[in-house]
Amino acid sequence: MNIEETEDSLYPIAVLLDELRADDVNFRLNAIRRLSTIALALGVQRTRDELIPFLDESIDDEDEVLLALAEELGNFCEYVGGKEHAHIILGPLENLAAVEETLVREKAVESLTKIAAVLSQQQIEDYYIPLIKRLGSGDWFTSRTSACGLYAAGYQNATPSSQEDLRSMFKALAQDDTPMVRRAAAANLGKFAKKIPKEHVILDIVPLFSKLAEDEQDSVRLLTVEDLVAIAEVLSKDECKNYLLQTLRSMVSDKSWRVRYMIAENFVKIAKAVGDEVTRENLVMAFVNLLKDNEAEVRTAASGQVPGFAQYVDKQTILSHILPCVKDLVTDTSQHVRASLATQISGLAPILGKEATTEHLLPLFLQLLKDEFPDVRLNIISKLEQVNEVIGIELLSQNLLPAIVELAEDKQWRVRLAIIDYIPLLASQLGVTFFDEKLGSLCMSWLGDNVYSIREAATINLKKLTEVFGVEWAKTTIIPKILEMGTNQNYLYRMTTIFAITTMAPAVTPEVIRDHILPTVNSLVSDPIPNIRFNVAKSYEVLIPVLRQCSETAVLLETQVKPALDKLRDDPDTDVKYFAEKALLAGK
Template sequence: MAGADGDDSLYPIAVLIDELRNEDVQLRLNSIKKLSTIALALGVERTRTELLPFLTDTIYDEDEVLLALAEQLEDLETLVMPTLRQAAEDKSWRVRYMVADKFSELQKAVGPEITKNDLVPAFQNLLKDCEAEVRAAAANKVKEFCENLPEDNREQIIMTHILPCVKELVSDTNQHVKSALASVIMGLSTILGKDNTIEHLLPLFLAQLKDECPEVRLNIISNLDCVNEVIGIRQLSQSLLPAIVELAEDAKWRVRLAIIEYMPLLAGQLGVEFFDEKLNALCMAWLIDHVYAIREAATCNLMKLVEKFGAEWAQNTIVPKVLGMANDPNYLHRMTTLFCINALSEACGQEITTKQMLPVVLKMSNDQVANVRFNVAKSLQKIGPVLDSNALQTEVKPVLEKLASDADMDVKYFAQEAISVLALA
């Protein structure tokens, strides 16, 4: 027990060791928190001779012990590093995993010299570990590890020792490893600068952007702004955008679907001007895709883009093209016009909906295809709350009443339902 004055140096070492080895996780964690204070109070000599020998086994269960010691002890190379090296090469993958997971903290604790001499080789080994869990944990620390390297030779260490391992991980057989790497690799561009990014990193980004794992592609697209800041939008469009467009036109509809889902995020990263120039036409082309799931996702995508770029942008760029599809010979494309209006009306607001969208919907009530007519009724029900009472009474009500007497039973049903929901009876 600690002395009456609370001096942790009087805390019996044997009791501390028992607590560190106890099955109760919370007790172990509490003991670990005491450890650095006790080590500091004991001093380097007593820690070396009395405390450290008891911790050799414990380290494999709780690598926070290493952190606590590394932060307090002076002779790190002699006292801590042998245990760390042993843990980083332990036959149990769980031990190696814990070392990889805490590697950034260890790096900060031991300082630049030991990092350069001991941690860089250890980190390389963890990135090449035979167990995927260990590689994934280490891959997730790549950006942070590189950021914390000593500035005077950071670039040389990364290019010589870390980047070759990263290149191997890009084509790793395990998708969790690739995904972990993809979530941080873009951050290396800000560390290595424009020239290294263009020459060495862009080919890796391109490979990951074409990876069969959706999460890998998403992680790359999600962090494009990091690269954009370093190399600029022009270089980015020349290198990575063609791959995105290629995926957007892939023969497999599920691949196209995945890119659609990323598009609002990508638009936000690249900005409205670049989006209009490079990607707008692609988004509109999806609206007439032969697969319904693609058309549906493309409609939802437009709504998200309007929420991001605003109603004025929609009025100038999206709405005219959508309304133009109302005259398409293919009735499926005409129905897509209605689906888009349903999705866009609230985001675009009352004025655009009333002046531009409503006349098109009303005109489509005369369509020869019953499926289009009953979707007109559903659209009027959907956009009704956006309209003012005058438009509802003078324009919407007469058309719904006409559809309520349609020869097609489905058209009748949906028209009557719209009249009821909008309280137009």
């Protein structure tokens, strides 16, 4: 029955009630997800008069259903008649913001802030602020934690007297006896600070921040690190120095490693927020202490900040204070610290310049390239391009090429893969003569690797090298070696030949395909291994467009390619037949 056509106005609500009381959670969940459809059918008046009150009164006991409801209601303004009636949605969301499950409360707070953004000042005064007061004075900590997330959204649209009340109420929550509430206050203090005029940030927010940063619970203190950044972005550089610096110093030496970890993780953001002068004068030794911290997790986080922080200090400071720490971290007992450093250390090269990089960083790169932990080697390889741009390929190859060649045969396949990805860039800088002498045989050896991903990457690498050095180089240097593998007794080598020439085909000329590649593909049409035969069919599908480009080679489609595909189409193997048919369609 159509909802709009029923005479009984309670029918839709009754139906929804039945669905929401069904034993099957999925059934109830689907009912919640259809709320917008039901609201459209009811119309805005009945949605306000019937549906919203019903949702306000019936709270499900399943968190999954409540979570879906909290999300749906955040997008419900249009269904109740737009902005002027949006406050009606606050009721059920207030109930959801007080439930036990954290995810439901967080989603309800998110939806409440969405609704607050469209409310008028009168609606904020009449409905939103009273809601915050009720949640903020609730007996259970759950409602008070939710209240902490609502202040920022409603503050700017409130009257001056209400704004004063909001600041006062937030202060009370930040001093709540329950750690969970103080934690919620700390998590939202920075957002609140961004909505408040600077004079009230200094008068009200900074003292709250300082108190929370000294809280007895480290789970509260660690959340104030992001507050520090947010508040610093509101204040001037001198104000940061006057009001925040002492607290920052205390946080850097906090007795809890988790707080120090958060400081280390956000150190570049902090340096940017407080400005160059404060950073140079007051934060260098703080950063050095984090790099030397006795907890590996803190050193790991600080290592990841090295190049970012180096941008805010002068070169001499880097050489005198930061680089000695970096040298120690290269041999750190924690592999995670070394891996984090390996990801970031090359970022120092553009800052230090060619001479200092050659003198100070290259030995460290070499040491990291020989690290026993594969992720360290992998991370340093992946960022060598930055070093190359600073010192040039000649110095890089002289110092690091032996280590790179050694890593090309690393027992960890992911390291070998990273080297393969780096080869085309290296080749373009080295030049063809140097490449053929030092790395050519290495690139061919990867085609016989026992790991499929390496063989696949090696074929792609050959295509990229062809694009770098040209078709003539490929024709004389690598294609003969690839084709030679096509007669190997081991079928994996023959398979690799098919993969390689198929991958390279778009990068070479139709003449090279005619004279060198096509004869080998044709010879493998009768290969005894079905996997090779269907890959031959796939290869033809790639070769056809290239052969068509030239009238001299297009004739080969009728004389060689089509007969071969006809033969494969009659193959006893169904996969071979399928790919042959597919290639024939491409040839039409």
